[in-house]
Amino acid sequence: MEYGALIKFYRTQRGITQAELSKGICSVPHLSKIENNSKEANEGTISLLLKRLNIGLEEMEEQEEEIKSLLKGLDEKINFYLRNEIEEYYQKLMEIEHLIPFSKYIYIYELYKFRYLIFKGQVDEADGQRALLYKQKKNFSQHEDHLFRYYNAIFLMWKGQYQNADEILDALHTENNKETTSGEFLYHRSLVKSSLELSGHAIHFGKMALQIFMNQHNFIRILHTLMLLGINYTHSNIYEEAQECFQHLIRNAELLRKDKLLPQIYHNMGHLQFKMKNAKEALFYYEKSLALQPNKNQHYLVTLYAIGELHHSLKSFEKAKLCFQEVNLLSKELSVKKYRILADYYLLHLASPVKAFKYLEAKVIPYLEEENEHSEDLTHFYKMLADYYTQKGLVIDAVKYLNKII
Amino acid sequence: MKKFVVLLFSISLVALFTTAKDVKVSTSNSDVAISTEDNVLNHPIQPPIG
Numbered sequence: 001m002e003y004g005a006l007i008k009f010y011r012t013q014r015g016i017t018q019a020e021l022s023k024g025i026c027s028v029p030h031l032s033k034i035e036n037n038s039k040e041a042n043e044g045t046i047s048l049l050l051k052r053l054n055i056g057l058e059e060m061e062e063q064e065e066e067i068k069s070l071l072k073g074l075d076e077k078i079n080f081y082l083r084n085e086i087e088e089y090y091q092k093l094m095e096i097e098h099l100i101p102f103s104k105y106i107y108i109y110e111l112y113k114f115r116y117l118i119f120k121g122q123v124d125e126a127d128g129q130r131a132l133l134y135k136q137k138k139n140f141s142q143h144e145d146h147l148f149r150y151y152n153a154i155f156l157m158w159k160g161q162y163q164n165a166d167e168i169l170d171a172l173h174t175e176n177n178k179e180t181t182s183g184e185f186l187y188h189r190s191l192v193k194s195s196l197e198l199s200g201h202a203i204h205f206g207k208m209a210l211q212i213f214m215n216q217h218n219f220i221r222i223l224h225t226l227m228l229l230g231i232n233y234t235h236s237n238i239y240e241e242a243q244e245c246f247q248h249l250i251r252n253a254e255l256l257r258k259d260k261l262l263p264q265i266y267h268n269m270g271h272l273q274f275k276m277k278n279a280k281e282a283l284f285y286y287e288k289s290l291a292l293q294p295n296k297n298q299h300y301l302v303t304l305y306a307i308g309e310l311h312h313s314l315k316s317f318e319k320a321k322l323c324f325q326e327v328n329l330l331s332k333e334l335s336v337k338k339y340r341i342l343a344d345y346y347l348l349h350l351a352s353p354v355k356a357f358k359y360l361e362a363k364v365i366p367y368l369e370e371e372n373e374h375s376e377d378l379t380h381f382y383k384m385l386a387d388y389y390t391q392k393g394l395v396i397d398a399v400k401y402l403n404k405i406i
Numbered sequence: 407m408k409k410f411v412v413l414l415f416s417i418s419l420v421a422l423f424t425t426a427k428d429v430k431v432s433t434s435n436s437d438v439a440i441s442t443e444d445n446v447l448n449h450p451i452q453p454p455i456g
Binding site for chain 1: 450451
């Protein structure tokens, strides 16, 4: 504990002068030096000063231990993805927050607070905390600096800045000679690779994370990692392994009553079946996923869009139209530009393919190129436009899009 | 050099499209309605970041 600062804080709070507090204990200049931490006071003096302020020295030491244990607990609960316990620990820390600045855990606390805000998805608050931490950066120990950069990478993932996040995680991993015992760190490495569609890397880190989570019996993160592996096996066309992951996930998510995860698993199983060209099964899983999503959020939107596409490819145009109309409305409500313009494209395609291709060229492709994500989408559209122009006999335009594929 | 290679490639593609295929020019809707059978637009839902 920083007793000097603590004494100053309580003395000022209680409206006591330095002369009043130091009377009979030490001189005023001595107290002043203690309060400014420019002089190490002996335990006896500190104890007497605290006693006059009605604060017990032992009690303060116990509080410091309590801070340490709560911080350790909070970190552990975040790593085990235990939502309720995280809240419990955070609230307990808030109760003694006023004491934390006097403890040696001041920076760790602020860093864990940053992590907590990210975990809760409170992006604006997390951004504020990040700015606060950035100003203190030069005072961090090596460990604290490592944590700050790691949490910053997780924050960037929340903001969708996967490339930057990947660079930070890669640098941290290299600094540690590619050695880590943190399943959570490896999980985030895998997740960021997965978001960048680098499936080989995602599988590599995912497998490492899974091993650690299994050793720790970290069941929730095991489910999350299996989902990552399933997605990336699907993306790499390793269908048998992907199917195994999702079947395992469905069984265990039901067992562990992870109701929020189930619709996402069904969606990804639908995606796998779609890639395997099992249209009927794909529709079955997508619809199962949709039925389990009571809130019309972004996940609902993605599933509904996938169903629309499936109907479209099965030439059930009326059903596709209904889906895309709903996608269109919902994406406006949720301000998701990507699905709004994609739904617009399909609705146009159902009415007038010529207009749809114009829209594709004027709106969809520029948007996807600007977003610089999901390269498969772009390739798909380039190919469509190249085919379209070839059929129209406009070879130069066809070549323009074929060149983009290359 | 790079530009030259791209140019050569483009020319060869133009030649491929104009000679190897009997291009049918049509403006009717049915001819330009290209199937989206192989589309890959639907995406997986990633697990939570936490």
